[in-house]
Amino acid sequence: MMPRLLIALSLLLPVLSFADGPAELPSLDALRTGIEDKLPGIELTSVAETPANGLFEVIIDGGIYYVDASGDYLIEGSLIDLASRENLTEARLGSLHTELLAGMDEQDMLVYEPDEPSERSITVFTDISCGYCRRLHADIDTLLDAGVRVRYLLFPRAGLDSQGHKDLESVWCAGDPLEAMTVAKAGGTVPPATCDNPIEQHVALAQQVGLRGTPLIYTDTGERIPGYREPAELVRSVLDGEPAGQ
Numbered sequence: 001m002m003p004r005l006l007i008a009l010s011l012l013l014p015v016l017s018f019a020d021g022p023a024e025l026p027s028l029d030a031l032r033t034g035i036e037d038k039l040p041g042i043e044l045t046s047v048a049e050t051p052a053n054g055l056f057e058v059i060i061d062g063g064i065y066y067v068d069a070s071g072d073y074l075i076e077g078s079l080i081d082l083a084s085r086e087n088l089t090e091a092r093l094g095s096l097h098t099e100l101l102a103g104m105d106e107q108d109m110l111v112y113e114p115d116e117p118s119e120r121s122i123t124v125f126t127d128i129s130c131g132y133c134r135r136l137h138a139d140i141d142t143l144l145d146a147g148v149r150v151r152y153l154l155f156p157r158a159g160l161d162s163q164g165h166k167d168l169e170s171v172w173c174a175g176d177p178l179e180a181m182t183v184a185k186a187g188g189t190v191p192p193a194t195c196d197n198p199i200e201q202h203v204a205l206a207q208q209v210g211l212r213g214t215p216l217i218y219t220d221t222g223e224r225i226p227g228y229r230e231p232a233e234l235v236r237s238v239l240d241g242e243p244a245g246q
Contacts, residue, residue: 026069031056034071050079051088059096062208064089094224097209101218104205108198110152110177114144120238121149125206125216127157128167128184132228133215137185142231148238152181153202155214160203172197219244 026034032047035058045059054069066075078089101123109123122143126133143150154172156164167184173193174180180190209216217225219238229237229244237244 094222112150118147123151130214139231146235
């Protein structure tokens, strides 16, 4: 990560010099038009100011990038607040992706509920064959006992129409999908089954959020956590607000 961070910072330094100069910053509409002219055919969702003077956030195809005030230079990387050490890009991604997740009905997820009703949750893109997904599921009781609901979105890493896809469909279509998922993640066999299912929706959503591997975890506070974290760490993140994605 460090080499990429240094590259991003080296690119930012000349951009930030706009704050010291007399150049007038462009309007967001003008900046957007200029970017779209330079990058025809892209899906540019928004252009917004950032806390860094002369640096603007652009959301393209679901990803966050930055441009200078001229719109001539596009920067890929994380924007870090050096005072707080907060990764502003990751925080923004978490917020954007949480909005996308909110559009998915819980009836189209596998949801593990604590014994006592709770509104706190994590949402996880998961696969049966993923080792770290299995590890997280093996300790799911830590989350449930703490009052954290676990909502699964199904992502066959080998792609649609793969055996992994068929296995996830069998889980979804089982008489007790939650128990079937537990059996499958423990290495057991789930009888083949087919039915209407939301797996293609889950895969499309995964593509929107730029999933690169499973598990991909989102807390209900908007934190985006790529990769495995200990369940106790996730509990602290959800209930106490301690970042788990660092």
